[in-house]
Amino acid sequence: MKFGFFSADFGDQGLIDDEAELTHDEKGAWKFCGLSKSQRMFAFGACFVSGALLSILSTLVLLVGNIVAFAILYSCGNVISLFSLTFIIGIPKQVKTMFAPVRFWATVVYIVLLALTLAMSIWLRNFALSIVLVIIQFSALVWYSASYIPYGREIIRRFFGSCITSI
Numbered sequence: 251m252k253f254g255f256f257s258a259d260f261g262d263q264g265l266i267d268d269e270a271e272l273t274h275d276e277k278g279a280w281k282f283c284g285l286s287k288s289q290r291m292f293a294f295g296a297c298f299v300s301g302a303l304l305s306i307l308s309t310l311v312l313l314v315g316n317i318v319a320f321a322i323l324y325s326c327g328n329v330i331s332l333f334s335l336t337f338i339i340g341i342p343k344q345v346k347t348m349f350a351p352v353r354f355w356a357t358v359v360y361i362v363l364l365a366l367t368l369a370m371s372i373w374l375r376n377f378a379l380s381i382v383l384v385i386i387q388f389s390a391l392v393w394y395s396a397s398y399i400p401y402g403r404e405i406i407r408r409f410f411g412s413c414i415t416s417i
Contacts, residue, residue: 285337290337290338291337291338293334293337294334294335294337294338295334297330297331297333297334297337298330298331298334300327300330301326301327301328301329301330301331301332301333301334302327302331303327304323304324304326304327304330305323305324305327305328305331306327307323307327308320308321308322308323308324308327309324311323315377317371317375317376317377317380318371318372318375320371320380320384321367321368321370321371321372321380321384322368322371322372324367324384325364325367325368325387328364328387328391329364332391347398352397353394353397353398356390356393356394356397357394359390359393360387360390360391360393360394363383363386363387363390364387366383367380367383367384367387370383371383392406393406
């Protein structure tokens with residue numbers, strides 16, 4: 251398994267588990283909340299949609315010109331959407347898959363950019379810098395998410411490679 255930001259290994263996709271394949275610890279990941287499998291799916295959907303709506307709402311706040319509120323809403327929306335997966339696979343497996351060798355650097359870069367976006371937007375209140383950091387943060391999130399899709403990163407590499415060679 252390759253260990254790096256540009257790894258294309260698909261050994262750990264972090265997909266939804268079959269109930270029969272789960273260990274006792276993994277089955278109990280959300281059992282303390284008393285959630286059934288269908289309730290977890292609804293919670294996943296609600297959490298993901300809430301995060302997406304917060305990210306969209308942040309764009310409307312940006313049109314008003316409040317860069318601090320924009321950065322906070324956008325980053326919180328991304329974190330909530332990312333957290334939504336824990337309802338499907340559980341917190342321990344979510345953390346394990348986030349920091350698996352295939353996506354370790356993508357996770358680290360994304361988390362650092364998330365924190366940097368918030369810090370720079372709140373302390374410096376620099377509109378241009380905040381927008382650049384949000385674009386880079388979004389790109390890191392796309393790269394991270396592509397690691398869960400078989401050949402997702404390869405598709406992105408080939409797309410941008412063909413765009414660059416056609417210029």
